[in-house]
Amino acid sequence: MSFDNVCKFLAESYPEQFARWLLSGNISNIQVLKTELSIEPIRADSITLLRTINEILQLEFQTLPQSNPPLPFRMLKYWTRLYDEYNCEIEQVVLFLKRTNSPDVFIDSFQSRNTIHRYRVIRMWEQDPAPLLANPALLPLATLAQSDSPNILLEQVAQEVARIESTQERANVAACVSVLAGLRFDNNVITQLFKEEIMQESxxxxxxxxxxxxxxxxxxxxxxxxxxxxxxxxxxxxxxxxxxxxxxxxxxxxxxxxxxxxxxxxxxxxxxxxxxxxxxxxxxxxxxxxxxx
Structure with missing residues (x-):
C-alpha cells in the first residue's frame, strides 16, 4: 500500500469530512463511487470519487508529480468519462503530498489548440494546519501542512490523536498519521510520538x-x-x-x-x-x- 492509498482509505472512510473540507456549503449524504467506470475502466490507485446531491468530487492524491500519461491529460480523460457517465457537475482536486520544487505541481489545466480543461491543485505544504487539526479524519494530512516548526506541528497532531475517544479509531488514525508523516519526518521523530506498526513505504x-x-x-x-x-x-x-x-x-x-x-x-x-x-x-x-x- 502506498502513501496515496492511505489517503484514499481516509477519504473513503470519512467522505463527509473530506467533502466539507474541499467543497462549500453544508455537505451530507455523501456516496462513495467505485473507481472503475463502465466500458473501458480508467483506474488509478489514488483516485477517489465522492458524490453529493448535485456534483461529483474527484480526489487525486499524488506523492510526486510524475505521471504517465501526464497528469493534466489524465484529469481531462477522467472528466470526460465521468461527465458521460453521470451528466453532472464534477469538481476535480489534485492533492500533492510531498514537498517538491517541480514546476509540475503548479500546473492546474490541460491545454491544446481547441481545448482548455481546468482542475484544482492543493499543495499540502502550503495549507493552513488549523482546519486539519480540528478534524480527526484530516489529522494525517495535517502532518504535511505549512509550518515554521514542523516538529511542534507533529506534536500537536499527536495530542489531537490522543483525544479521539474511540480506541479503534484512534489506532487507525495514528497508523495513517505515521505513514504520511514518513514523507516529512525522520523515523526517530515519529517513533517518539507514535508506537503503531504501519505499512509498506512508511x-x-x-x-x-x-x-x-x-x-x-x-x-x-x-x-x-x-x-x-x-x-x-x-x-x-x-x-x-x-x-x-x-x-x-x-x-x-x-x-x-x-x-x-x-x-x-x-x-x-x-x-x-x-x-x-x-x-x-x-x-x-x-x-x-x-x-x-
Missing part, C-alpha cells in the same frame, strides 16, 4: 525490513537476509491490514486472522486494495475463499 515499515536483514546477517547466510526481509515485509502488511479491516467491517475473528497470515505478500497487497470495497464481514470471507491456494 519509515516504520523500513525499520521492520532492517530488523529482518539484521537477523539474516546474524545467521551469516544470504538466504537468511532474504527471508528476514520477506518476513519483516509480510508482518508489516498483516499488522496494518488487520487494523484497516477492523475499521472497515468490525472485529476480525482468530480464524480469519489465521487465513490472512497464510496469504502471500502479493495476496496481502491485493487484499489491501480490495478491502476499500468491503462493507460487511462476508465480503472478506468471500474474498479469502476466492484467493485460497
Amino acid at each position: 519509515v516504520f515499515y523500513q525499520s521492520i525490513i532492517e530488523k529482518g536483514e539484521q537477523r539474516g546477517r546474524q545467521e551469516g547466510r544470504q538466504e537468511g537476509r532474504q527471508e528476514g526481509r520477506q518476513e519483516g515485509r509480510k508482518q508489516g502488511e498483516e499488522a496494518l491490514l488487520l487494523r484497516l479491516l477492523t475499521r472497515r467491517i468490525g472485529r476480525i475473528t482468530p480464524e480469519i486472522q489465521v487465513q490472512i497470515q497464510q496469504l502471500s505478500i502479493a495476496q496481502l497487497e491485493d487484499l489491501g486494495e480490495a478491502l476499500l470495497d468491503f462493507s460487511q464481514p462476508t465480503d472478506l470471507t468471500a474474498w479469502l475463499e476466492s484467493h485460497q491456494s
Whole structure:
C-alpha cells in the first residue's frame, strides 16, 4: 500500500469530512463511487470519487508529480468519462503530498489548440494546519501542512490523536498519521510520538525490513537476509491490514486472522486494495475463499 492509498482509505472512510473540507456549503449524504467506470475502466490507485446531491468530487492524491500519461491529460480523460457517465457537475482536486520544487505541481489545466480543461491543485505544504487539526479524519494530512516548526506541528497532531475517544479509531488514525508523516519526518521523530506498526513505504515499515536483514546477517547466510526481509515485509502488511479491516467491517475473528497470515505478500497487497470495497464481514470471507491456494 502506498502513501496515496492511505489517503484514499481516509477519504473513503470519512467522505463527509473530506467533502466539507474541499467543497462549500453544508455537505451530507455523501456516496462513495467505485473507481472503475463502465466500458473501458480508467483506474488509478489514488483516485477517489465522492458524490453529493448535485456534483461529483474527484480526489487525486499524488506523492510526486510524475505521471504517465501526464497528469493534466489524465484529469481531462477522467472528466470526460465521468461527465458521460453521470451528466453532472464534477469538481476535480489534485492533492500533492510531498514537498517538491517541480514546476509540475503548479500546473492546474490541460491545454491544446481547441481545448482548455481546468482542475484544482492543493499543495499540502502550503495549507493552513488549523482546519486539519480540528478534524480527526484530516489529522494525517495535517502532518504535511505549512509550518515554521514542523516538529511542534507533529506534536500537536499527536495530542489531537490522543483525544479521539474511540480506541479503534484512534489506532487507525495514528497508523495513517505515521505513514504520511514518513514523507516529512525522520523515523526517530515519529517513533517518539507514535508506537503503531504501519505499512509498506512508511519509515516504520523500513525499520521492520532492517530488523529482518539484521537477523539474516546474524545467521551469516544470504538466504537468511532474504527471508528476514520477506518476513519483516509480510508482518508489516498483516499488522496494518488487520487494523484497516477492523475499521472497515468490525472485529476480525482468530480464524480469519489465521487465513490472512497464510496469504502471500502479493495476496496481502491485493487484499489491501480490495478491502476499500468491503462493507460487511462476508465480503472478506468471500474474498479469502476466492484467493485460497
